[in-house]
């Protein structure tokens with residue numbers, strides 16, 4: 001190899017070393033993974049809370065404005081999109097090697113295996129709930145309701161996943177988010193289970 005060949009080989013080696021260093025030093029994807037994760041968690045807490053409020057209103061024969069239902073549906077979609085972004089940014093992160101198999105199966109995870117496996121299970125419960133909601137017209141009310149109850153499992157799994165896997169779980173503000181979300185969802189769930197003081201029905205509707 002002549003002098004030009006040696007120089008070219010050295011330049012190309014330096015370039016690839018610089019590229020590798022740039023990608024490993026660049027924590028952008030890691031920041032995006034965490035941002036999408038936290039946003040997804042807040043959206044999930046709002047989603048479950050709104051669902052419980054709708055359910056409480058229904059069993060108490062109260063009427064909520066239509067916008068509550070529209071917001072509930074919108075948050076469901078937003079949650080799905082944020083979770084997909086959380087997983088895609090994780091797979092694109094050069095600092096850690098997450099494959100598609102790691103994202104789909106709760107086995108052999110390269111990072112905090114148990115905690116990440118909980119996230120994968122949560123993702124599958126989310127898929128079942130979203131799909132069954134979009135196909136609601138084709139399902140019986142009982143099947144749809146049973147699948148919708150999975151949202152409590154999703155919330156519990158994601159809370160445990162975030163606390164055990166998340167970098168930010170040790171931060172005071174993040175802990176506050178977990179505690180506030182769990183307290184609100186827990187409170188509404190208890191309220192939903194309490195016996196209702198139903199509004200008396202108008203005389204003409206009694207017995208229906």
Ligand code: HEM
Pocket residue numbers: 033034037038040041044083086087090098102103104111116119120122123126158161162163165166167168169174
């Ligand atoms: C319903 C689906 C999911 C939700 C809502 C969710 C949410 C979260 C939350 C809230 C955190 C904590 C963020 C932080 O403290 O910085 C987190 C972290 C993490 N999640 Fe998920 N996750 C889900 C699914 C998954 C899946 C399927 C995987 C893997 C394939 C995964 C991998 C991770 C990893 C590796 C971390 C640690 C990131 C870090 O803080 O360094 N998650 N996730």
